[in-house]
Amino acid sequence: MRNKKAVLLLFFIIVALLSSGCIFSSLFNRRPVIESILDQIGKVGQEFIYQVIAYDPDNDELNYSLNEGPTGMQIESSTGLISWIPIEDQIGTFTVEVKVSDGNSFTVETFEITVEDVFLTSIEVSPANINVYVGNSNTITLVITHYDNGDSTDLALADCDYTSSNTNIATVNNNGLITGVSAGTAVITVTYTEGGITKSDTVSVTVEDISLTSIVVLPSTMSIYVGNSENITSITAHYNDGSSTSIGLGSAIYSSNNPGIASVNTNGLITGISVGTAVINVTYTEGGITKSDTVSVTVTQAPKVLTSISVLPSTMTIKKGQSETITSITAHYNNSPDANISLSACTYESNQANVTVNNGVISVSAICAANSAIITVSYTEGGVTKSDTVNVTITGGG
Numbered sequence: 020m021r022n023k024k025a026v027l028l029l030f031f032i033i034v035a036l037l038s039s040g041c042i043f044s045s046l047f048n049r050r051p052v053i054e055s056i057l058d059q060i061g062k063v064g065q066e067f068i069y070q071v072i073a074y075d076p077d078n079d080e081l082n083y084s085l086n087e088g089p090t091g092m093q094i095e096s097s098t099g100l101i102s103w104i105p106i107e108d109q110i111g112t113f114t115v116e117v118k119v120s121d122g123n124s125f126t127v128e129t130f131e132i133t134v135e136d137v138f139l140t141s142i143e144v145s146p147a148n149i150n151v152y153v154g155n156s157n158t159i160t161l162v163i164t165h166y167d168n169g170d171s172t173d174l175a176l177a178d179c180d181y182t183s184s185n186t187n188i189a190t191v192n193n194n195g196l197i198t199g200v201s202a203g204t205a206v207i208t209v210t211y212t213e214g215g216i217t218k219s220d221t222v223s224v225t226v227e228d229i230s231l232t233s234i235v236v237l238p239s240t241m242s243i244y245v246g247n248s249e250n251i252t253s254i255t256a257h258y259n260d261g262s263s264t265s266i267g268l269g270s271a272i273y274s275s276n277n278p279g280i281a282s283v284n285t286n287g288l289i290t291g292i293s294v295g296t297a298v299i300n301v302t303y304t305e306g307g308i309t310k311s312d313t314v315s316v317t318v319t320q321a322p323k324v325l326t327s328i329s330v331l332p333s334t335m336t337i338k339k340g341q342s343e344t345i346t347s348i349t350a351h352y353n354n355s356p357d358a359n360i361s362l363s364a365c366t367y368e369s370n371q372a373n374v375t376v377n378n379g380v381i382s383v384s385a386i387c388a389a390n391s392a393i394i395t396v397s398y399t400e401g402g403v404t405k406s407d408t409v410n411v412t413i414t415g416g417g
Contacts, residue, residue, distance in 0.1 A: 071099035079121035159195035199226035243291035251287035291318035
């Protein structure tokens with residue numbers, strides 16, 4: 020009877036455990052898996068960081084912990100991130116045992132970390148000398164750390180601290196950007212701290228005023244006809260910081276070395292006076308500094324251009340069967356005296372068939388209905404043709 024009660028009690032216990040899931044979770048749970056961790060190296064005063072990689076085949080939530088490790092080493096329980104800053108007393112080799120648990124089972128992984136005695140010995144800043152203009156900026160390009168074991172490494176500029184010996188001369192921001200405030204010299208001190216050790220280096224800064232170095236006048240040469248004018252088109256000022264700017268023509272001063280050949284007004288307008296060459300000197304002053312440039316001017320006589328012709332007489336009365344001769348043809352020019360043209364140098368055209376012209380001789384062979392005719396006289400010179408007319412009245416024969 021007792022055996023039956025014991026069996027029944029055991030049965031009910033098993034049923035209760037099965038219904039609660041405890042046996043299944045224990046029997047069928049799979050342990051977490053940790054990726055292999057190689058042995059590590061740490062340095063005194065430098066933060067050591069290592070990310071433990073693990074996963075659970077059943078997708079259970081994982082918890083990370085350290086079963087063993089040096090003093091001060093920590094691990095994030097939810098992420099597995101190990102962090103530690105070794106101190107001088109911890110030089111040597113330590114065993115680290117990482118435990119990863121899913122709540123029902125766990126896995127451990129062991130590795131060794133060796134702490135080396137490496138100290139920051141100096142930093143080196145480049146460039147050592149910087150020139151900058153007032154209002155402009157230049158930057159430190161490189162900071163290198165040096166260690167007692169011969170190692171070196173490049174630092175991010177933002178990892179350092181910066182101070183200026185004279186902020187009225189030059190300022191510096193937390194990324195090593197140096198800005199010129201006024202002319203003079205200053206020293207920028209760069210400091211970096213690692214493992215409780217601070218080292219410094221300096222940069223010598225020379226700040227210069229921006230000053231005028233030259234001007235360029237365009238055009239640099241001009242060709243002008245007598246009586247004509249041309250204007251200087253631009254004046255550009257150049258400065259010692261490499262910048263340039265256009266200045267107004269009215270801001271400069273002008274002079275001609277030969278005003279009888281070419282003159283110039285206060286706005287850079289150059290006028291040809293007579294045939295020859297002249298040099299226009301242009302000066303500009305800024306900040307007490309005066310710079311000059313020149314324009315070479317050649318003045319020539321404008322080419323002779325035919326503008327019109329005059330035929331005399333302009334009217335004629337001719338009887339049928341008779342002739343009359345044009346007495347003169349005069350050419351007029353833009354910049355030259357008038358000239359007489361030979362009658363044979365012109366061409367002639369009549370609007371009446373009974374009135375003909377030959378070398379300026381106008382002949383009437385018959386009376387037309389209108390009793391008049393128009394003779395057109397044309398002359399060509401230098402590719403330019405000009406014309407004038409003669410009005411002819413026709414009368415009966417004698």
